[in-house]
Amino acid sequence: MVVVKIKDLPKEKFLLPGNTSCQGCPHALGLKSLGMALGDDVVLVVPAGCTTIIAGSKDKSSFKFPCLHVPFASAPAVATGLGSAFRRLGKKGIPVVWMGDGGSDIGFATLSGACVRKDDMIVIVSDNEAYMNTGIQTSGTTFWKARTTTSPTGKREEKKDLALIMLMHKADYVATASVGYLQDFIGKLRKASEIDGFRFIHLHSPCPPGWGFDSSETVEMARLAVKCGAWILWEFDGKFRISPMSKPYADKSKRAPLTEYLKKQRRFRHLSDEDIAEIERRIDEQWRVVLALEDVF
Amino acid sequence: MKKVLTGNYAVAEAVKMARTEFIAAYPITPQTTIVERLAEMVEKGELNADFVRVExxxxxxxxxxxxxxxxxxxxxxxSSHGxxxxxxxxxxxxxxRLPVVMALVTRTIGPPWNIHTDHTDLLTLRDSGWILAMSENAQEAFDLTLIGFKVAEQIDLPFAVGLDGFQVSHTAEVVDVPEQSEVDEFLPERRRNKPFVIExxxxxxxxxxxxxxxxxILRREMNRDMEKVGDLVKNAGYVRDYDLVERYRLDDAEYVVIMMGAWCGDAKDAIDVLRDEGVQIGMLRLRFVRPFPAEEIAKLDCKKILVVERDCSVGKGGIIATEVKSVANSPVQSVMAGLGGVDVGVDDFVSMFRRFVKGELGEWWL
Known part of the structure; x- marks a missing residue:
């Protein structure tokens, strides 16, 4: 694990002030951290999503990163081509795909292909658990029972675990992260940048308008997800480890009450006690899987 | 140097001689042997390129x-579904506005599944901003691939080289291949910051x-730049001269056939038969669909024009005929034939052209 001290972080901004992200936007926190972690080595590849808007319009750009906007389902493949150009032309830099859970749904084959080939890139899926840019529609990572505009009574299906799927693709580096723990995210980005090949970080990004909580509470919400055990921070770099922020919550008695996390969000207001008990059962199951992976890898 | 090459191998040879640096492709019949050959060239070290086996x-x-x-x-x-x-x-x-070159080995769009040639796939690119060439044989597939890189990089528009599935792609022919030094002189290294570079x-x-x-503004500029492509092709400085069209026995022709692709060889044989009978008939073969050779068609001074094409815009009919009618100064008759790879041979063309000349040609289909 790479230890990150706030006082050592660079002051240069790569996401510029005055950008068009919503108040309390988790992507903005993530993009700022990306700049602090990897600076001008980053070349962003951005498929359609909230970040298309955040990047700015007309002749104004919010990024000090070079940025190539690409079709929704294409981003990792575009990064493959860019990485080849950097290598062949002797340019030091990292293609960084920055996409949402939408991009990882529609572009899943492409994500899989780039990972299987171990193409040189870092892919960050900033996951706000629904298609937020088009107005809060259900995605593959939307929480079970969460209300969205296309599941107005609550999603009926389980969410997919993207990071574990990428782990099973034999990616060179896989981690989960959270906008509630940006030093951990920055450390993981730096660790990823020291490894060659295909690197994947699944960033948990609570969305104030999409989930229905106050825009001042993004970080608090992200931390609650970790503290109640619903989001587990881990890292694989050849060895699988549960990250220090999540480690205490392997012990269920240490976890924050799940209702505290769920009841703060409008998308979960309709949940019954039975629903909450079922979510808790699923979280326990997830922990059993992750703890077992620590033994396996 | 003369080599015996299929159309697909001719394209691969041209891609190698262009010193292409990056190749990514997914197999589909009848295109597959192009990228198989390129993969082999890269593995053997004959071509210094990154070859990516995409999904x-x-x-x-x-x-x-x-x-x-x-x-x-x-x-x-x-091809087709790809x-x-x-x-x-x-x-x-x-x-x-990136100067990418793509070989498009034409194939029928399904269902039903059908791997044989049909030009409707190529024509789906018609409005996109790609330069669209269609070769008649392996030599042209080779030459147009090299010219494609040159022109694309001059005008910043992508270039698609069409070649008929199997009829050109899998048929071995003698191809006159220039020396590598001639190709290097014709096609220098790409200017890497044009039109822009992400780094x-x-x-x-x-x-x-x-x-x-x-x-x-972007689409207007693309449209304007596309109009310059004809001159760039004519003045490309390649070892052989090329034009947007080929004129076959056209000088005194009272009857003109407009077509594109491999079957033009059979149609030319049919024209020879009718010429021997004293019929003044010739062909304007489209080597390019975009830019559309409007001037060349408008200049045709003849009794009537027949457009024969293996494509169909359902609800409107022949796509090329529709375009020819918009610029021609002679009456235009449209025939759709050979869709889905249905064979149309010399005898068919002789019969079709005779009926056209006599004014007895209706729909053709089968």
Missing amino acids: SEHSALAAVYGASAGGLRAFTAT LLYMYEMCWWVANS PRNPITVGGLTTNECTM
């Missing part, structure tokens, strides 16, 4: 797009949100 055609052109945006000379190849699967990327590449520490943004006017 789909959409990713093939996406990877080629990234490589080209990064400054590399990049190539892909596909083209439709990468269709979104085709437009993205065109509007980004570290150069914080530009490409493809993001703009004003509506920006899109309007």
